[in-house]
Amino acid sequence: MTTAVPMTPRIALVTSDPVFAHGVDLTAVLIVVVKVLLAFGLLLVSVILMIWFERKLISDMQNRIGPNRAGPWGLLQTLADGTKLLLKEDLLPERADRVVYRLAPFLAAIPAFLIFTIVPIGGAVHILGHTTLLQVADPPIGILFLLAMSGVGVYGLMLAGWASGSKYPLLGAVRASAQMVSYEAALGLSVVAVVLVTGSLTTSGIVGSQAPHVWNWNVIRLGIVPFVVFLIAATAELNRPPFDLAEGDSELVGGFHTEYTSWLFSMFYLAEFMNTISWSAIMVTLFFGGPDGPVFHVPVLNFLMPIAWFAVKTFAFLFLYVWFRAALPRFRYDQLMNLGWRYLIPISLGWLLVVAGFQISLAVGAATFGAAVLVALVLPRAFAVGKARHEESGGHDFDRVGG
């Protein structure tokens, strides 16, 4: 605390972007505005392509043809569907809460875009005498912003279900909120492991620390477990199959968005796919080195290399999500809660301890790992013995009541 740190003028939230190195001037602001618009346009176009890709791929996996009428290979199908959707009548259910009903789709869509703003999609570029990072914002709290936005994203689903004023949406909303709050814990713990190793909260810092080699990527450095936990928890946050209980079309009609029509419905649709892309991009950032990858030197187009790597990696995750949807059946509610609370949280907590041990030294890490394995082996046995003894002594129903 004794070292005097020189005071530097800072602008909160977008500070580490070198575009503000010389203070805020009109060009810098303009660059930021352009970046916002570009990112939004990029995300929208990606969503349109992603919807087409998902339908096409899942058709292939189910031995169907899929959309093939509008445009070459059905590429324009999404635009056709979107136009039709926007031209439909905008219905307001009689029992709906007017304000909240119209607010909810925005609360779902805006965080989905905001998550994407902190993703670095390339290295630094030079424009108009300014150097800027290829990400909309690089806040010093970086990855906490992700957690904050995923927390806010719950409101969209929850309020949509409540404000519709009928039972299926309400059930979907209750499921969605319980699910998302539960899995946020596991999500946060696996992010903590990443932050522990990289020593930085900013997304650019996290990407930078994984830079030189493939075996320096967090997925390998952290020993795959935090990544798997994050992948499962992120899928649950996204409400995508196999965690789509909030929609659950076979039991809840459409879940939280049952009553929605027209452009309000399209907002939910947009939000879901923006979220899928944003979270895939976040996974690439946290665990797969972001835009990092072997660079071949191509004159002039050098700056496109990292962007290409980023796109390829993100695409791999998008493929994975479609694959999940085609391959996995939906979880039952109790299975969902068991997985979240009984497995993911203890596993990520234990693994966090092991990662922390390895940060100190190899010996401490190995010892922690051994202890963790021992506990993991002994604890279930202890529970089983205790349960058996309890049932022997006549007390039954113990486990089901509360503990």
Added chain:
Amino acid sequence: MLAVTITIPDLVTFVLAAAIVLVAAIGVVVSRSPVHAALCLVATLFGIAVLFVEQNAEFLAAVQVIVYAGAIVVLFLFVIMLLGVDREEAIGKDPLRAQRPLGVLLGLLVLAEVLVLSRLSWPIGQPHVAGPVGGPSSNVADLARAVFTTYLLPFEITSALLLIATVGAVVLARRPPRSAGQPGAATGQPGRATGQPGGAIGQPGGATGRPALDGASQPDAADETGTVRSPEREGAPR
């Protein structure tokens, strides 16, 4: 360091955020529907988070949004939905009339206190009250150093207190296990064993007691959420 000039963007941000905080805070108090009040609370918390950012306390802002907006108010709403208390309250029929003048009096007192204190000892117009600001994450680093060195004991005691509170809530919330020696335990009270129909979610008014026309969606929803809730409850304490 003391002479901090207030720039126009700073001023605009502050005024906007302060307006959001004030309007939403009034909304919390005047809203008739509990859900609207909770939403106004979220808006208030967001405005405060913006004010934190304005003071260069980004970490505090993030935690504010994650913990309060992202978790606590979500739980409020969750409970409101589960219990079906989301009908508008008749504020006119306030059973505690004497509280109103007392409330006004207390409010004025607190306002006066804040005004006096702000004159006396609060550092005003000095953004970096949290400590020196240097690198990109110094905010977090400073806070972490303070929490894990200077204030380690209070921090640990607080977390232990929260843990005790959680365990206590779990113990209080669960129904007492039926012991074998208790008379009638073998047959089991029918209400216990099957779960009181409709009242499984602990709604004293009884979802079944309400006329069907009054809340056409609510009784079914309550029943369903009752069944939905039990596995969640089973897992929650772990």
